Amino acid sequence: MHGLPRTLECVLSRLARGSALGQEDKAAFLALPFRIESVAAHKALVQEGDAVHLCCMLLDGFVARHKMEQTGKRQIVSFHQAGDIIDLQHLFFSTADHTVEAITPATVAWVADAAFRGLLRERPLLAEAVWREAMIDASVFREWVLNIGRRDAKARIAHMLCEVAERAEAAGLGSSQGFQLPLTQDEIADATGLTGVHVNRMIQDLLKDGAIARHGRTYVIADWGRMCAIADFEDSYLHQNDTRLAQVA
Amino acid sequence: MFRYHLNIYDDAVALDEDGAEYADLGMAREAALCGAREMMAARLMAGKPIALSHRIEITDGGGAVLATLKFREAMTIEP
Numbered sequence: 001m002h003g004l005p006r007t008l009e010c011v012l013s014r015l016a017r018g019s020a021l022g023q024e025d026k027a028a029f030l031a032l033p034f035r036i037e038s039v040a041a042h043k044a045l046v047q048e049g050d051a052v053h054l055c056c057m058l059l060d061g062f063v064a065r066h067k068m069e070q071t072g073k074r075q076i077v078s079f080h081q082a083g084d085i086i087d088l089q090h091l092f093f094s095t096a097d098h099t100v101e102a103i104t105p106a107t108v109a110w111v112a113d114a115a116f117r118g119l120l121r122e123r124p125l126l127a128e129a130v131w132r133e134a135m136i137d138a139s140v141f142r143e144w145v146l147n148i149g150r151r152d153a154k155a156r157i158a159h160m161l162c163e164v165a166e167r168a169e170a171a172g173l174g175s176s177q178g179f180q181l182p183l184t185q186d187e188i189a190d191a192t193g194l195t196g197v198h199v200n201r202m203i204q205d206l207l208k209d210g211a212i213a214r215h216g217r218t219y220v221i222a223d224w225g226r227m228c229a230i231a232d233f234e235d236s237y238l239h240q241n242d243t244r245l246a247q248v249a
Numbered sequence: 250m251f252r253y254h255l256n257i258y259d260d261a262v263a264l265d266e267d268g269a270e271y272a273d274l275g276m277a278r279e280a281a282l283c284g285a286r287e288m289m290a291a292r293l294m295a296g297k298p299i300a301l302s303h304r305i306e307i308t309d310g311g312g313a314v315l316a317t318l319k320f321r322e323a324m325t326i327e328p
Binding site for chain 2: 186194195197198204205
């Protein structure tokens with residue numbers, strides 16, 4: 001193992017984007033006590049129904065949050081990348097209402113909820129930055145409801161892939177053009193409410209359109225403009241360039 | 250669990266390069282059936298024609314065809 005992150009730097013840099021954290025806020029955040037854990041792909045980090053006293057911050061890798069209906073059909077409700085605080089709600093609730101699972105090998109930092117809550121009480125700008133994160137999460141969920149509720153299969157898949165690529169680029173984890181998608185067909189199916197068979201067929205269409213390309217065993221977005229047009233993708237709901245909070249502080 | 254590939258032959262060919270794991274061939278066929286129905290439903294809603302001869306072939310990792318599902322078998326039509 002080499003180069004695995006050992007600090008909360010990437011989470012701080014995500015929080016600092018678009019908010020007005022001062023040097024003391026930043027130092028206090030980095031001084032939070034945490035325990036590092038590296039897990040293999042497909043390992044569950046949090047299970048629905050578990051008692052939770054820790055907040056999970058993703059330092060490396062790619063994870064999904066999902067829920068299951070009674071016959072075992074899975075719906076992925078969000079994807080997360082390095083720098084994301086995956087389960088802010090576990091600062092406030094005692095039981096996990098969904099499962100968090102690593103899609104690729106992942107490294108997370110577990111932060112005790114009491115320590116994090118205490119810090120947020122002492123540092124209002126940090127509290128605002130975290131609140132802002134939760135609001136962005138909510139905006140992304142609204143977009144997913146629209147995506148799964150109203151877009152056809154091809155647009156739905158394209159939109160989800162655009163979001164993953166766009167967020168990765170904003171976090172400095174890759175460029176949307178030529179971005180390597182870390183997802184299998186069945187994971188895309190579970191995130192878009194489709195069957196794996198239908199996803200395979202739609203990916204064939206996206207390949208034929210030249211919007212994506214096969215790169216070994218993974219896919220890359222080959223034509224960002226075409227992909228966005230197919231997807232009806234417009235990134236304002238991610239609020240990545242919104243600096244209002246930084247200006248009013 | 251065994252890995253099966255569900256290759257689609259409709260107005261294009263979509264080979265299932267990754268495949269997916271199922272308990273047995275019956276479960277793989279069930280997945281093909283759900284997929285065929287979902288694709289046909291999407292075509293119906295978009296006002297596109299459905300060809301009953303379109304099919305999904307289920308193969309093993311070596312490419313041997315273990316079962317074929319015609320779209321015709323995935324629906325019941327009553328007058």
